[in-house]
Amino acid sequence: MKKKYFTLASTAIVAAVALTGCVETKSDVKETDKKVDETAGAKPVLELLGMAANEQDLNIVRDQLVKNGFDVKLNIQPDYGSFKAQEDAGNYDISHSGWTTVTGNPDYAVRGLFKTGGDYSRISDAKIDELIDEASTLTGDAAKEKYKEFEQTLVFDNAYIVPLYISQKFQGIYAKEVNPDTVLLPKSRAQVWETMSFNDTAKNKSETLVLHQTMPSLTSLDPVRGNDGSINTLNTNMNVRLVNLTDTDEVVSEGSLSYNHAMSENNEEFYFVLRDDINFAKVENKKAVDTGDLVSAEDVVFSLNRAKDQNAVPDHRTYSIHENIETVEIVSDITSLEAVKTADGGTVLDALSKDLPAAVAEVVANEADVDNAAGKYQVVKITTPAAFPQVLNYLAHQSGGIVSEAAVTAVNTFDVASYDPNKDVAYGDQATITEGATYANHLAASGPYILVQKNDYEATFVKNPAYLVGTKNEPKVNNISVRFIPDNDSALSALRNGEIHVLQTVPETKVDVVEGDSNLKLKTFDSNGVAYLIFNPKGREVSDSVDLRKAVLYSINQDEIISYYQGKKKPAVSTVSPLVDTGLKVEADSAKVKEHLNAYNASK
Amino acid sequence: MKFISDVKLLLKITQEYVNAQFTLAFSAIFSALFLLYSFNFEEGVWRPYVVALFAIYAVTTVYVWLVSQLIKKDLANVREITKRTRLLGYPLILTLFLGNVFASGFGFMLATKNKTAEYTFAVYAFQTQVFIIMISGVNIFKPYVVDTFLLAMGAFIALAIVYLVMAILIARKVTLSDAPKWMLIPGILLLIPVLTGNFFSFLLGITIIRKARNADPSAIEKWQKMWNKILRNTMAVFGLFFITFMFSLSVVSNWTFDYDFAVQNNYSALLQMPTLEYPLGTDNFGRDLFSRIVFGAQISLIVGFSATVIPALIGGALGAISGYYGKNTDNIIMRLLDVLYAIPGILLAIAIIAAFGANTVNLIIALSVGAIPTYARTMRANVLQISNYEFVESARALGASDLSIIFKHIVPNALAPMIVKATLTIGGAVISTSSLSFLGLGIEPHIPEWGNILKVGSTYLESHSYLAIFPGLCIMLLVLSCNFFGDGLRDALDPKAN
Structure with missing residues (x-):
């Protein structure tokens, strides 16, 4: 046993x-596995700040930094407001940022972001300022070389930013109701509302087209007082501009306030011949009415002058975009148009005269004298101090939207220097169009639609009755509602059951779901959106140590991020990458990380 | 022994027969589930492993049915279960290795006539240990295991053998009223495995020690009676089994599971379907869902238990004081607590998290604060009743201080409803923790926690449903278990039932 x-x-x-x-x-x-040997010294601790909407990116960045020998503290804020508050308070080492070049030109992708004193700039570097200014005057390969030099300085030499990826656009359309051919997907421009139509065109009059936006809190409906995702689409569709961007980022007059535009031979003077079939609309008893006030050259001059003047309004967010505009004036003498040549050898008048309803008989200074049918046109001339052809892109931006001089001056009666947001009401304030006691809609829209009112759930728009009536750019649908759904996955569910009709940003991981749904149609296109990490400019270790920043730069593996997004992102170097391919590439390299970390530890 | 002539009544009070019916039902349900899952309707093919599992479960079901018929016959003929029928219990024990804890539990029950509480504890300690060994054992299919894996597994196997041996010894030597003196030593030794979270072993140790010392026979009888009542309630036993198993697994996971699999992203294994290497598949970052759920249990259980114990202590103390002193003291304390009571618990928790930031400690505090008033109310009501009893009067007459009267005489007699309430609210606390994480207000998203895991899963419900099903099941089972155990405890402690 x-x-x-x-x-x-x-x-x-x-x-x-x-x-x-x-x-x-x-x-x-x-x-x-010999690769994983420890670097000397204690692990550097980095505080990573971001929004809950970018949780995936933050997790990948955290993971990659941890694997490369950092300690990461996550600070995830639920919304943009709290994120911004943390950022303003300086509670971060690295902050997750995104940038979309909505004007489609490379200068916009860098000027406000990286130039000393720019609207969003956290960097102050003389060499970068110089490169941005030089590149803006160039075109073609010369510009490409300059931007390459810029990227080298910004990313590789100084590691001011750490690029993550370029996004692609995935648009979902509820094709059962809405005609997908009428829903455009431009690369840079905001959603185009006036073309959209239901499959059954009879519904355009009666049914409400429901669109989607993530942010319910609107910065300002005054085009120069906001420049972010909360108002970009809304303002673009409420205010017409001198020129328009096509789906592929060409600057055209089609769908804008001008019939034609022309650029002088030396690229310093720009001319626009204005239409007379757009009036301002206003809201009365929740309905849009035609004010009878023509969107005229006087309004253009007023709008662009306030766009470039930092002191025109409190909290001016966009003056730096328009800082290259020197003068805006109404042309009163037709001979001056004949005197200036364009690049192709013709006169500006020739260029402006193409396909007009009647040949130019007279250019008039006064709004009251305009009569296109009788050949009486208004022409606006814009000059820039140096050759700057990209100014046209800026004029197509929402901040170049034309507002009514009468409506704005009637509301903005306060003194800008002593403006008190708690007491003074400014043109376009969110409170004036929010339903409730503060409601006092004073908007005057020059664009295809006008905002009637909003709450936390939706913003309702109606068609401007005097916008390009009878042309192919006349808005098709009478009523539009923009539904605020902060979470993209919920928004996708709303799209799938037809609660919203167009979803501009389908999450990358859900593209298959849209493709597999017979009610939906997926459209995809390149985007100018770039996600990147930016370092705290002062008071932190990363602010002073280039080595530490470079260690972070080389820790980030863009290929892994792209594989997480199932190949639906592209590698990036800087915010210029979607617009100019400079041929540079950031490669993750753990050997370099170690080298820079050791250098950083040695310098302490 | 009384002679019971009615076979029907006899069947009703024979635990083995009740147990057999229960086991029969569960085995049948599982067989049906396996049958349903064994055919892949999308591709029109059979899943061979699942078919095999179905076959075994189906055979078990039939076997249990036969045994129950035999029991019936035995009872009708000889009014007790024959030795031959009891022998049929042994093969059933083996079903434990296929995860059929119901059938193996029944097998253990059937195998011996001498059913003491200790026997049940030993059996369930053994079953818990075997489950842990099997769950941890799956890790050998990973590219590597943690350094302590082999040592820990060896220890677990040794422990399992110890429990089995103890079960056999108890079945032979321990009677309902006493145990041999030498059992004191294994009893003390059995307290040690509580470090692995095996609560059954702890209960076993305590009960054996008490019996072997035989110091206070009436207390032993009371203790034995209470546990017998709980153990008669099969659902309560399985509730306790699942809680103990989850708890123990989360305690020992640090020695057998690699935390890196749970938190480090693996971009080459995104959204993998369940395989041997990833038994529950991988999530959108390529993290092993299996490891995540196991480690997730740690936080969910810690927060769940702490958020129950803390308010029970604070609320209990406040309730006892206000119930004993009455008048102004009572008014001040209870009105203040009423104010707290008026604020919805989860809203209060959200506000606290939003103000002080999200981490485990804050989460516990946030969930605890809101639960204080209900405990205080329960305790106060009990104390109000008990403080009128004569033994309190006599303690006062003997000159005992207020504090000693409250905490020595009143509170111990008022504890039963508190314990029941606590077990019933653990489940609620686990759900609250998960809800807060689900809302993004809990713990950092990469840290495994059931709510976090479920949140990731919820966005993949259509394409990769397993990401949501498994964490959801775990939350559901744990909460159900707490409720079942709480119910059993209530029945056992209810003075009216005595």
Whole structure:
């Protein structure tokens, strides 16, 4: 009996030992993996700040930094407001940022972001300022070389930013109701509302087209007082501009306030011949009415002058975009148009005269004298101090939207210097169009739609009755509602059951779902959106140590991020990348990380 | 022994027969589930492993049915279960290795006539240990295991053998009223495995020690009676089993699971379907869902238990004081608590988290504060009733201080409803923790926690439903278990039932 137990026990032990031989333990694996040896010194601790909407990016960045020997503290804020508050308070080492170049030109992708004193700039570097200014005057390959030099300085030499990826656009359309051919997907421009139509065009009059936006809190409906995702689409569709951007980022007059535009031979003077079939609309009893006030050259001059003047309004967010406009004036003498040549050798008048309803007989200074049918046109001339052809892109931006001089001056009666947001009401304030006691809609829209009112759930728009009536750019649908759904996944659910009709940003991981749904149509296109990390400019270790920043730069593996997004993102170097391919590439390199970390530790 | 002539009544009070019916139902349900899952409707093929599992479960079901028929026959013929029928319990024990804890539990029950509480504890300690070994054992399919894995597994196997041996010894030596003196030593030794979270072993140790010392027979009888009542309630036993198993697994996971699999992203294994290497698949960052759920249990359980114990202590103390002193003391304390009571618990928790930031400690505090008033009310009501009893009067007459009267005489007698309430609210606390994480207000998203895991899963419900099903099941089972156990405890402690 005893012998039997003994045999049993010894067999069990032999079997156990044999089994243990087969199993590899963690330290066995790590020993063979020579890559993972520790850098000298303590692990640097980095505080990573971001919004809950970018949780995935933050997790990947955290993971990659941890694997490269950093300690990461996450600070995830639920919305943009709290995120901004943390950022303003300086509670971060690295902050997750995104930028979309809505004007489609490279200068916009860098000027406000990286030039000293720019609206969003956290960097002050003379060399970068110089490169941005030089590049803005160039075109073609010369510009490409300059932007390459810029990227080299910004990313590789100084590691001011750490690029993550370029996004792609995925638009979902509820094709069961809405005609997908009428829903455009421009690369840079905001959503185009006036073209959209239901499959059954009879519904355009009665049904409400429901669109989507993530942010319910609107910065300001005054085009120069806001420049972010909360108002970009809304303001673009409420205010017409001198020129328009096509789906592929060409600057055209089609769908804008001008019939034609022309650029002088030296690229310093720009001319626009204005239409007379757009009037301002206002809201009365929740309905849009035609004010009878023509969107005229006087309004253009007023709007662009306030756009470039930092002191025109409190909290001016866009003056730096228009700082290259020197003068805006109404041309009163037709001969001056004949005197200036364009690049192709013709006169500006020739260029402006193409396909007009009647040949130019007279250019008039006064709004009251305009009569296109009789050949009486208004022409606006804009000059820039140096050659700057990209100014046209800026004029197509929502901040170049034309507002009514009468409506704005009637509301903005306060003194700008002593403006008190709690007391003074400014043109376009969110409170004036929010339903409730503060409601006092004073908007005057020159664009295809006008905002009637909003609450936290939706903003309702109606068609401007005097916008390009009878042309192909006349708005098709009478009523539009913009539904605020902060979470993109919820928005996708809303799209799938037809609660909203167009979803501008389908999450990358859900593209298959849209493709597989017979009610939906997926459209995809390149985007100018770039996600990147930016460092705290002062008061932190990363502010002073280039080595530490470079260690972060080389820790980030864009290929892994792209594989997380199932190949639906593209590698980026800087915010210019979607517009100019400079040929540079950021490669993750753990050897370089170690080298820079050691240098950083040695410098302490 | 009384002679029971009615076979129907006899069947009703024979635990083995009740147990057999229960096991039969569960085995049948599981067989049906496996059958349903064994055919892949999308691709029109059979899943061979699931078919095999179904076959075994189906055989078990039939076997249990046969045994129950035999029991019926035995009871009709000889008014007790024959030895031959009891022998049929042994093969059933083996079903434990296929995860059929119901059938193996029944097998253990059937195998012996001598059913003491200790026997049940030993059996369930063994079953818990085997489950842990099997769950941890799956890790050998990973590219590597943690350094302590082999040592821990060896220890677990040794423990399992110890429990089994103890079960056999108890079945032979321990009676309903006493145990041999030498059992004191294994009893003390059995307290040690509580470090692995095996609560059954702890209960076993305590009960054996008490019996072996045989110091206070009436207390032993009371203790034995209470546990017998709980153990008769099969659902309560399985509730306790699942809680203990989850708890123990989360305690020992640090020695057998690698935390890196749970938190480090693996971009080459995104959204993998369940395989041997990833038993529950991987999530959108390529993290092993299995490891995440196991580690997630740690936080969920810690927060769940702490958010129950803390308010129970604070609320209990406040309730006892206000119930004992009455008048102004009562008014001040209870009115203040009423103010707290008026604020919805989850809103208060959200406000606290929003103000002080999200981490485990804040989460516990946030969930605890809102639960204080209900405990205080329960305790106050009990104390009001008990402080009128004569033994309190006599303690006062003997000159005992107020504090000693409250905490020595009144509170111990008022504890039963508190314990029941606590077990019932653990589930609620686990759900609250998960809800807060689900809302993004709990713990950092990469840290495994059931709410966090479920949140990731919820966005993949259509394409990769397993990401939501498994954490959802875990939350559901844990909460259900707490409720079942709480119910059993209430029945056992209810003075009216005595």
